[in-house]
Amino acid sequence: MTMHQSSVSRFAYALLRTLAPMIAALALIPANSAHAQAYPSKPIRYVVGFTSGTATDLVARLVAQRLSERWGQQVVVDNRVGASGTIGAGLVARSAPDGYTLYMASSTMVVSPYFMSGVSYDVFKDFSPVVLMVGLPMVLIVPAQLPVNSVSELIALAKAKPGQLNYADTGRGTSSNISAELLSALTGIVLTEVSFKSTVDALSAVVRGDVALYYPNLAGAMPLIKQGRVKALALTTAKRSTAVPEISSMAETVPGFDAMSFYGIVVPAGTPKEVIKKLNAEVNSILAEPDMRKRLQDVGGDVVGGAPEVLAARMKAERDQVSQVVKRIQTREGKK
Numbered sequence: 048m049t050m051h052q053s054s055v056s057r058f059a060y061a062l063l064r065t066l067a068p069m070i071a072a073l074a075l076i077p078a079n080s081a082h083a084q085a086y087p088s089k090p091i092r093y094v095v096g097f098t099s100g101t102a103t104d105l106v107a108r109l110v111a112q113r114l115s116e117r118w119g120q121q122v123v124v125d126n127r128v129g130a131s132g133t134i135g136a137g138l139v140a141r142s143a144p145d146g147y148t149l150y151m152a153s154s155t156m157v158v159s160p161y162f163m164s165g166v167s168y169d170v171f172k173d174f175s176p177v178v179l180m181v182g183l184p185m186v187l188i189v190p191a192q193l194p195v196n197s198v199s200e201l202i203a204l205a206k207a208k209p210g211q212l213n214y215a216d217t218g219r220g221t222s223s224n225i226s227a228e229l230l231s232a233l234t235g236i237v238l239t240e241v242s243f244k245s246t247v248d249a250l251s252a253v254v255r256g257d258v259a260l261y262y263p264n265l266a267g268a269m270p271l272i273k274q275g276r277v278k279a280l281a282l283t284t285a286k287r288s289t290a291v292p293e294i295s296s297m298a299e300t301v302p303g304f305d306a307m308s309f310y311g312i313v314v315p316a317g318t319p320k321e322v323i324k325k326l327n328a329e330v331n332s333i334l335a336e337p338d339m340r341k342r343l344q345d346v347g348g349d350v351v352g353g354a355p356e357v358l359a360a361r362m363k364a365e366r367d368q369v370s371q372v373v374k375r376i377q378t379r380e381g382k383k
Contacts, residue, residue, distance in 0.1 A: 086146055086322050090121040094139050095151045096132030102264060102346060106181055106310045107151045109342060113333040122149075131159040131220065133166050140168035144317035146326065150174070152313040152358070154222060157365040161373050162220035170362065174313040177323055178330045179358035181348040183308040184282040185226055186265045187297065190256040191278055198281050198300040201260065205236035213239040215249040215261040219376075223249070226262035226283050226306040228372040233301050253277050264308070265291070265347035283307055290344045306368065309351075311358045327355055 093111050097103045104126065111122040127135035132155045142148035150156075152174070160166040168174075187198065195201045205212045216224035224240070231238050241258055243249040246267055252258045254276050262283060269291075272279045282288055283306040285298045297304040312330065314323065333339055334352045343350055351357065 086325060087118055087120045089147065090123055091147050091149060092125050093122050093149045093151065094125045094127055094135045096127060096129075096135030096153075096155070098128050099126055102183060102266065102308075102348075103151055103153055103310060105346060106343065106348070109339065110180065110312075110330060110333060113336075113339065114329065117329060117333070131155055131163060133159050133163060133168075136170075136174075137167045139313075139315060140173040142315050144175075144315040144319075146314060146318055146322035148315065149177070149326075150313050152176075152309075152311045152362070154225075154308045154365055155220075156313075157362050158220050158222075158225060158369050161369050171366075173316050175316050175318055175323060176355040176358035176362065177312040177314055178327045178355065179309055179311040179351045179353060179361050180330065180334060181310045181343055182284065182351050183310065183346075183348045184265050184284045184288055185222055185262040185306060185308065186268050186272070186282050186294065187226075187230075187260060187262055187280045188253055188268055188272065188277040189260050189280060190253055190258075191276055192256055193259060193278070195280070196278065198295070198297060201280060202234050202236055202300075205234075205238060209237040210239055212236075212259040213241045215252050215258040216240060216242055217244070217246055217249055218242055222264075222306065222308050223262040225369060225372055227260070228375060229304060229306055229368060230297075230301065232371055232375050233304055250277075262306075269347065284349075288347070288349050290347055290349065305364070309358075309361050309365075310348075311361070313358070323355060 093107055095104050095107045104124070108124050111124050114122045127138055132153070136150055136156055139148050139150040157170055160170065189195060189201065195204055214227040216227060218224065227238060227240070230236070243252060246263055249261050250263060250268065250271060253261045254271065265282065268277065268279070271277045279294050281295045281297045281300065282291070283304065284296050285305040287294065287296050312326065331352045334350050340350050
């Protein structure tokens with residue numbers, strides 16, 4: 048080999064090393080684009096961690112039906128019940144990150160790991176947010192015979208009788224438990240927890256006056272509110288709901304209070320960004336349909352939508368609130 052040929056070879060080798068990363072990156076672009084354009088090319092499994100008939104399941108089925116109609120591919124709701132939703136979430140966390148397995152994310156998804164041992168996944172590492180679909184407020188209710196008509200009056204009564212007012216919940220880590228403990232944390236009042244096996248039992252206790260307050264789902268409490276059998280003092284959201292604008296929000300009296308239940312979609316971490324983008328756009332389009340908005344509002348929900356970052360922020364806010372509540376419970380019970 049001549050000196051000239053050797054120089055050319057060295058130059059070509061150096062040029063190849065310089066261009067190789069760019070060539071590799073360019074090679075990925077058509078693949079990702081093709082994957083997104085072809086998606087979905089087969090049925091999609093939409094995992095729900097709770098039983099059929101719950102609000103979580105209802106919202107999932109409404110959206111799944113619309114996605115099936117729009118894409119011509121069946122979106123199958125798969126109820127994987129048990130362990131406060133952690134069984135279903137764990138299944139999705141271990142699934143292929145290809146957009147064909149979705150999970151119905153909710154507040155419980157973030158809360159459960161704080162109250163359960165052996166959870167097999169990390170909510171913030173093993174999932175990628177897609178879209179926050181609906182905010183579903185709880186409502187602070189009290190017995191019709193309790194002599195308070197506002198949140199401020201309830202707080203004043205609780206301060207006058209520390210530890211004498213009890214609240215109902217359906218177990219540690221449930222929305223009703225977190226909301227009541229958050230109220231105590233933000234106002235300094237002392238309440239006594241009374242747990243019930245079901246929402247029906249807890250609602251009945253409020254009607255009878257056996258407990259002073261409870262935070263049920265708005266949709267479930269509305270019949271009793273309309274009948275005057277309980278009084279609605281406030282919603283747990285930071286702002287008033289468009290569904291019931293006459294009911295005030297907790298934040299109007301207790302700044303920083305925001306315990307809205309949420310429903311959204313997450314996918315396994317590593318799912319292609321273009322697939323997430325396509326899913327996000329389609330679901331946002333569905334949420335914008337007037338009949339869909341009405342159906343969701345009929346169950347007490349507020350349509351949210353937006354970019355994946357909106358769901359990520361909601362999940363982080365939920366985590367921060369739960370951490371505060373857990374520390375409060377542990378301190379009260381003498382646990383480290």
